[in-house]
Amino acid sequence: MPEAARATSSGPGRVLIAVYGVFALSATARAGVQIATRFGEAPVPYLLSALAGVVYILATIGLAGHGPAARRLAWGAVVFELVGVLAVGTLTVFDSGDFPDDTVWSGYGRGYGFVPLVLPLIGLWWLRHTRAR
Known part of the structure; x- marks a missing residue:
């Protein structure tokens, strides 16, 4: 008999x-302040x-939720996050001129101790670990 998926919000x-949740709050708040006060200086990074803040919010909701729809939301958000941090990180390493101010994903999350690079890998592992077997 197949085993049901474990809740992603357990253990x-x-x-x-x-x-x-912390990254959702911090990225969204930082972006809000930057957009409200200095948008003209670096619109793309802001x-x-x-x-990134929206993606972290969606990942938080998906991981905290229950059922297949929440799991799909979590998968989508975490995969998007990984692609985003890899794409933005690579762009900022090779062409930092377009990014005069850091984002959460700049330099693969260098300004945040590389947590933005590691977090989606842990998230994907957890989603796979808790899947139905």
Whole structure:
């Protein structure tokens, strides 16, 4: 008999959700302040920070939720996050001129201790670990 999927919000998943929640708040707040006060200086980085904040919010909701729809939301958000941090990180390493100010994903999350690079890998592992078997 197949085993049902474990809740992503159980056990260590609670810590993962808390970290995503902190990043959702910090990225969204930082982007809001930057957009409101200095948008003209670096619109692309500030909009990317806002996008990262939205992605972290969606990942938090998906990981904290229950059922197949929440799991799909979590998968989509975490995969998007990984692609985003890799793409933006690579762009900022090779062409930092377009990014005069850091985003959450700049330099693969260098300004945040590389947590933005490691977090989606842990998130994907957790989603796979808790899947139905």
